[in-house]
Amino acid sequence: MQRHPGLVLSFIILVAILAAFFIFPQNFGLRNSPWRLGLDLVGGSHLIYKIDLTKVPSGDQNSVLNGLRDVIEKRVNLFGVSEPQVFLSRSADGDNLIVELAGIKDIKDAIKTIGETPLLEFKEVQGNGSSTEFITPLFTVNGAQVTLTGRHIKSAQLNFDNTTSKPEVAISFNDEGAGFFEKMTADNVGKPIAIFLDNNLIEAPVVQQKISGGQAVITGSFTLKEAKAMVERFNAGALPAPITLINQQTISATLGTNSLEKALLAGTIGTLLVMIFMVVYYRFFGVFAVAALIIYILLTLGIFKLFSVTMTLAGLAGFILTIGMAVDANILIFERIKEERKKGLAFSSSINEGFKRAWSSIRDSNISTIITAVILYFFTSSFVKGFALTLLIGVLVSMFSAITTTRLLLKAFIKDKPVSKT
């Protein structure tokens, strides 16, 4: 790097240009890969459900949670929302399920459907020529007709066959369920029984013989992963883990777009003003700071897009703030160079000294911002995490751009020829 400043600089500029193509492909007639924008910028709903696990035995909790997530994700996918997000989050006061739906207009149906308890059903299969019919058998208990559902299942477990060590799924029914299942298997020996969760067929094992005692084992040629997913779905449909909506945030697309436009406008104007300030105050050096700032912005946006960082309003604000901070290192360096020049050092050696002596304060001050960004990331809700992340990435890239880019620019363009005035 010391010997080939021009080469390294060309490389950085090349990467920045590539980043520009990557960030704004539509301006160059290329295919646009979309930004990941947060709900507060595109509109949508952010729902937090509290999962009540009090009735679930502690050993089954993880399985139930994953199964529940799986079930809710399947339901959410039915709304045709682009990239719905469903994830579990564990906080001090319990387990939460977070659902993010972007751009949905009528949230009412979504909320209603998500809140329903998963329905696990057992059905008989009747082949009718080429078509297959599923029939729910009815059992009579105390004169009332009931069906065999998830509430008759105590739990499901992943087991391994003793001899072949293939994965298998063991289901245990409660007393009532055991009776129903015994009758159902007796009627269907040699035929499959279809198991539905939320009207999705999850498995149709063939009955080998009548099963009494309420312990059923499903074997087959499935992988460990498939067997595990099946257990989770059974548990989600069987064990009662009711969810309640404790936090909802719905933002209309109008408001989201408005926020996005205003943030972009403020960011652009702010950046231009910073650039003007740098050129007016530091003249010749300021131009290099502006070039370094442009490279900084391109590289950072490129990283955000490359790693699909979700840009929320807070995240965007964090990035805009880093623009104001990114030139700080340049200011420290330029002031130091000015001082060294006053001491009578030659131009190129004053630049070297300036960088060397400004480094310790640049390092120390950026580390303090990194410390706060990391604390923010670990101590706050998901909305703030976006801010912390963009701030952190911004500070790291700005350190690089100030130290490396500006230095290379100065080295490449300044020779020890008499320069009239800076």
Place this chain on the structure above:
Amino acid sequence: MNIIGKKTLFLSIAGILVALSIFLIFVFGFEEAIDFKGGTLWQFQIPQENPSVETVSQFLKSDIKEIGETVINYDLTHDTFLVRLRTTTEDEHQKLQTVIKTKFPSFEELSFQSIGPSIGANLRKNAVKAIIFAIIFVSLYISFAFRKVSRPITSWKYGVVTMISLLHDIVIPAGLIAVLGHYLGVEIDSNFIVALLVIMGFSVHDTIVVFDRIRENLSLDRGKTEFGTVINNSINQTMARSINTSLTLIIVLLAMFFLGPINLKYFTLTLLVGVSMGVYSSIFVASPLLLVWHNLTRK
């Protein structure tokens, strides 16, 4: 500029501002947003009928009694109503919408946020933790960064002085928000906590620049000059860059305040005040405090 000579004046100004802010926070307290206390924040427009706040307020009181107490604000610049009410279920939300739509057909919902109280309590606890951790870790880092400086005062004192100026930088904007909360209903939410943390992370930059110069001058000087003079020289040598580094951030913040999204207005204001206080504290508080401490221990 003889800053050290007038240090009593500058430190008094800072002390009075901090004391006043703490007093105001104590008297007024903070208006907590629904992220902390739970509840519902509902934002909507009624562009056609354009009823007055009283009309809407009266209507909600008479037609949707069961929803309880509501507080309505009207944002003139954006023609939006902001309604605050207790935590509501989705069914109640739907009912509210239907009832209002029947009365005012052009009703359009902009945002609806309902938070249960348990989340808020948790968030509040974490916010306090985050602020305490930030103060401690930044100060510890400063003590570490200046570990090679032991004369005339030890490095951990740099850390403690940093801690004091960090508190100065966040207490003053917090006091302002408490006043705004009392008179204009400005609330503190998680963004406010974020702003305080950013202020801490950033305003320490300038302090570091001055301390760094003191560190350098001390090692060049080898104890010939008096500590007060070294500090005063260091402040003066770095003053332009202390101001300029913050000024670029202030420029960006001003753009955000005047042009940026309405939701970030008070977030930006908190930052603006905090960062400006950070400039003051790095020049007029932190370094003079070093000398005050030094003089105290020498006696």
